[in-house]
Amino acid sequence: NQIAQITALAGDYIGPEIMAAGQKVLATVAKNQNFDYQITDMPFGGDAIDKTGDPLPQETIDASKNADAILLAAIGGPKWDKAPRRPEQGLLQIRQELNLFANIRPTKITPAMMKFSPLKQEKPVDFVIVRELTSGIYFGTPREKHDEYALDTMRYTRTEIERIARLAFEMASKRRNHVTLVDKANVLDTSKFWREITAEVAQEFPNVTYDQSYVDAASMKIIASPEQFDVILTENLFGDILSDEAAQTTGSLGTIPSMSKGIDGPALYEPIHGSAPDIAGKGIANPFSMVKSVAMMLANSFDRQDLADQIMTGIDVAVERGIVTPDLGGTATTDEVTATIIDAINERRNSYATDNV
């Protein structure tokens, strides 16, 4: 029985608060389940700038590359906004160093969570945004800032589009067989290129329905008719924006996890939100996004869907008991929510054990 090596990057502001929650829940589900793991905490983001002068020190890169999986909470904040290399720079760099080109951001509203949704009608919301993560306008060059003008470059290669499109179709074939490409093909050449290549990839998947939506309309449809989406395939910047919007349909940005993966090597799991400086230090950050990131890690990097399911059920039980943080309208602290999830996991285990005497 091998020991799973997990590198943990807690980061800044609420980062360490929710990382602690995630690790406690991991310890609970792992107990007596034949899942042995070891966590190595490494400095990252503003925390690493304070300790080493660099948001992504070499030792953190090495520890991440050598891990079986990486857990990241959140980085950045006003303290380092003027740093020569900001925390966000470190985040973009680790994605590129590990070639994490695919960012999977699931939005699902469970029946228990439905009461928090700001959507007027109750609809089955269960879709995944497949966001390209290591190219596009985030990384394209030239990139320049002058006194009288500045410029960024949106650039995509055929290879970059093909591999993420294929991943989206493969994912759809294990879900509801529907891919929607979101782009701005009525204006941008990069988007026209995405359409050409994605149409080619679509032919490899005759059982998957394929359509397209312009990004402006797609942002409306996420509110008006989210049930029409299964897998949304999109480029880096559009995926960033649409995933925060999608998250809010669950009631809070603080509920959505993500997985970032490459071809081989460790995947990285992190909430989609940031370090929430406005609520840091108060002990009220919603731990759901981080705890679900742990569940995603167990299912995808360690083939332990069983443990992931226990975590997801634990979250729903906390919701049913009304133990939620203020972003979801509750009064509970991060620790109280985490303790409720842990209790729920343990209670179910005990009742299962009793049922099977």
Ligand code: NAD
């Ligand atoms: P944010 O996502 O940190 O916060 C936006 C709003 O959502 C805030 O009001 C915040 O309180 C709330 N929120 C977010 N997560 C929450 C949680 N778990 N529980 C309760 N409320 C939560 O975005 P921002 O304020 O625009 O950015 C703050 C910093 O985070 C910036 O430096 C930004 O660059 C960085 N950032 C980092 C990541 C990351 O680490 N992956 C992602 C996004 C933003």
Ligand code: IPM
């Ligand atoms: C995210 C964040 C990052 C991004 C920032 C902090 C660089 O917003 O992970 O969604 O834009 O990718």
Ligand code: MN
């Ligand atoms: Mn974002």
